[in-house]
Amino acid sequence: MEAVTEGSWESLPVALSPGVLQALRELGFARMTPVQSATIPLFMNNKDVAAEAVTGSGKTLAFVIPILEILLRREEKLKKMQVGAIIITPTRELAIQIDEVLSHFTKHFPRFSQILLIGGRNPMEDVEKFKEHGLNAILDFLPKQRRTGLFSATQTQEVENLVRAGLRNPVRISVKEKGVAASNTQKTPTRLENYYMICKADEKFNQLVHFLRQHKQEKHLVFFSTCACVEYYGKALESLIKQVKIMSIHGKMKDKRNKIFTEFRKLPGGILVCTDVMARGIDIPEVHWVLQYDPPSSASAFVHRCGRTARIGNVGSALVFLLPMEESYINFLSINQKCPMQEMKPQTNVLDLLPKLKSMALADRAVFEKGMKAFVSYVQAYAKHECNLIFRIKDLDFASLAKGFALLKMPKMPELRGKCFPDFTPVTVNTDSISFKDKNREKQRQKQLEQQRKERQENGGKKKFIKNKAWSKQKAKREKKKKVTAKRRREEGSDIEDEDMEELLNDTRLLKRLKKGKISEEEFEKRLTGSQSRLKAESVADLESEG
Numbered sequence: 233m234e235a236v237t238e239g240s241w242e243s244l245p246v247a248l249s250p251g252v253l254q255a256l257r258e259l260g261f262a263r264m265t266p267v268q269s270a271t272i273p274l275f276m277n278n279k280d281v282a283a284e285a286v287t288g289s290g291k292t293l294a295f296v297i298p299i300l301e302i303l304l305r306r307e308e309k310l311k312k313m314q315v316g317a318i319i320i321t322p323t324r325e326l327a328i329q330i331d332e333v334l335s336h337f338t339k340h341f342p343r344f345s346q347i348l349l350i351g352g353r354n355p356m357e358d359v360e361k362f363k364e365h366g367l368n369a370i371l372d373f374l375p376k377q378r379r380t381g382l383f384s385a386t387q388t389q390e391v392e393n394l395v396r397a398g399l400r401n402p403v404r405i406s407v408k409e410k411g412v413a414a415s416n417t418q419k420t421p422t423r424l425e426n427y428y429m430i431c432k433a434d435e436k437f438n439q440l441v442h443f444l445r446q447h448k449q450e451k452h453l454v455f456f457s458t459c460a461c462v463e464y465y466g467k468a469l470e471s472l473i474k475q476v477k478i479m480s481i482h483g484k485m486k487d488k489r490n491k492i493f494t495e496f497r498k499l500p501g502g503i504l505v506c507t508d509v510m511a512r513g514i515d516i517p518e519v520h521w522v523l524q525y526d527p528p529s530s531a532s533a534f535v536h537r538c539g540r541t542a543r544i545g546n547v548g549s550a551l552v553f554l555l556p557m558e559e560s561y562i563n564f565l566s567i568n569q570k571c572p573m574q575e576m577k578p579q580t581n582v583l584d585l586l587p588k589l590k591s592m593a594l595a596d597r598a599v600f601e602k603g604m605k606a607f608v609s610y611v612q613a614y615a616k617h618e619c620n621l622i623f624r625i626k627d628l629d630f631a632s633l634a635k636g637f638a639l640l641k642m643p644k645m646p647e648l649r650g651k652c653f654p655d656f657t658p659v660t661v662n663t664d665s666i667s668f669k670d671k672n673r674e675k676q677r678q679k680q681l682e683q684q685r686k687e688r689q690e691n692g693g694k695k696k697f698i699k700n701k702a703w704s705k706q707k708a709k710r711e712k713k714k715k716v717t718a719k720r721r722r723e724e725g726s727d728i729e730d731e732d733m734e735e736l737l738n739d740t741r742l743l744k745r746l747k748k749g750k751i752s753e754e755e756f757e758k759r760l761t762g763s764q765s766r767l768k769a770e771s772v773a774d775l776e777s778e779g
Contacts, residue, residue: 239269240262240263241253241256241261241263241264244264244269244272244273246276246301248301249300251337252300252340254340255337255339255340265289265290265294266285266407267289267383268294270405270407271294271298271383271405272298274403274405276301276302278302278379280379280380280400280402280403281380281381281402281403282382282402282403282404282405283382283404283407284405284407285383285407286539288515288541291383292333292515293333295319295381296330296333296337298379299319300338302379310343310344318374320367321513323510323513323514324351325489325490325510325514327349328490328494329514329515331346367394367397367398380399380400380402423546423547423548424538424539424547424548425548425550425574426538426549426572426573427551427574427575428553428554428573428576429551429553429554429576429578430554430556430559430578431553431555433632434635435578436525436636437586437589437636439553439579440454440525440553441469441472441582441583441585442579444473444476445473447520447521448473448475448476449501451499451500451516451518451520451521452520452523453506453510453521453522453537454523455507455523455524456505456507456525456526457529457613457614458610459483459484459507460608460610461525461606462481462506463602463606464602464606465525466478466479467602468589469503469505472585472588476501476502476503477499477501477502477503479495479502479504479505480504480506481493481504481505481507481509482506482507483509489509497516497517500518504516508533510540511533511536511537516540519548520549521541522538522551523550523551523552523553524537524552526553526610526613527561527617529613529616529617530618530619531565531619532569535571538550551576555629557627557628586635586636587638590640590659593639593666596666596669597666597667597673597674600640603639603640607634608643608645610633611628611630611645615647625647631654631656634653635656640663641658641659641663642656
């Protein structure tokens with residue numbers, strides 16, 4: 233009789249089906265990981281499971297195998313077109329990955345078929361629909377008698393809410409890596425080396441390029457905070473780092489995402505510039521470094537980003553770039569997520585590539601516009617950071633930040649209104665004269681400029697503002713929000729509308745300035761009567777900055 237070794241698939245208290253064992257042998261998984269040995273027996277014995285385990289610990293097989301075994305053991309076989317199991321993931325890339333893993337098993341069971349359903353062509357609309365109808369709506373359609381498992385690297389409040397809503401008296405599993413003390417709540421793999429670098433905003437890009445040039449043969453993920461930043465810096469890196477495959481991916485991409493994700497997974501080396509769409513659950517083979525150019529909006533996202541390397545017992549490294557004002561984030565991560573960090577000093581005598589980026593912007597309007605949009609999106613994302621005691625927008629050095637984005641001039645946006653920047657020198661060139669390298673785009677732009685000139689002449693020299701589709705959508709959202717707010721206030725006994733409240737607050741501020749002698753009575757009267765028109769003008773200025 234052959235001895236059963238601890239940790240082997242044969243050591244499970246409930247024997248696995250021959251087809252499942254065959255698939256495991258084909259995939260090369262000779263032994264179970266801790267999360268698999270802890271959760272598979274529970275799941276197969278009809279227990280709901282809520283499992284927390286570090287990234288890259290083998291959670292996919294921990295639910296794929298029980299799903300198959302439970303379906304195989306059904307007394308009443310599944311009928312044609314009957315759904316036996318549903319797997320819900322936060323991103324399409326993770327859905328594709330799980331579908332691929334599952335297919336290795338289902339090929340041994342012709343009675344089962346699988347189908348992959350992912351978001352449509354408009355990710356933002358998909359997200360809005362999902363927020364509106366939510367996971368609870370999906371759960372309501374599922375039968376009450378069911379087995380449910382929830383697997384995550386972090387137990388956030390949102391995950392806890394889902395456990396309460398969708399699981400029945402679940403067994404809670406928190407799996408530690410071998411050799412880690414039970415009291416240790418570290419959420420990143422022990423074989424992951426976590427580094428941080430403190431440098432000024434106008435030094436970050438040069439340090440990033442220098443680092444990537446020094447590690448050309450390796451495979452990297454570079455995380456940015458917004459889609460616009462990925463678009464801008466992705467193109468910049470492509471032009472500055474030669475002989476390296478550089479790809480970009482973010483949530484606003486449509487059909488290209490699947491192709492890019494699949495292609496990058498197969499590459500032996502290269503750079504994937506991305507947003508947090510690549511942070512959760514994605515398994516890309518042999519990622520050497522995870523570089524976080526911008527810290528993520530939440531501590532849990534930091535853990536998920538780092539977890540794209542050092543997976544399933546492999547070693548890996550992660551580096552986050554921080555501004556001097558953000559240094560306390562290291563202590564926050566140490567306390568909040570139990571992430572040990574080591575400092576990596578900025579390299580000296582690195583090449584200054586920002587003038588080259590400026591030259592690219594002057595030579596092509598597409599680069600210039602991408603840079604402006606990236607800067608605006610970065611500032612807006614920064615203002616929404618979860619840890620706003622550390623990431624304070626009022627402490628940002630906008631001049632240094634603008635230099636780091638290689639901007640030719642400061643954009644018009646509410647966050648910069650009324651501020652002056654003596655340390656930032658805009659270019660002397662009229663940016664309206666910068667043309668697109670793409671001749672078709674430039675031809676279209678000239679046509680639009682000519683149309684605007686004609687309209688100004690017809691309107692006595694005044695510019696006519698056209699509300700584009702994006703603006704219309706924003707207006708529709710504001711109108712919807714106003715209606716919801718008005719309804720809530722009516723329910724609470726208040727009949728003050730949003731615009732009236734805003735106007736009242738502005739008038740109150742003006743009155744205070746008058747009392748303190750900061751403005752004259754004449755100026756007070758002038759501003760009071762012009763406050764409403766000023767609000768409209770500011771809205772138009774916001775539109776200009778976005779366009």
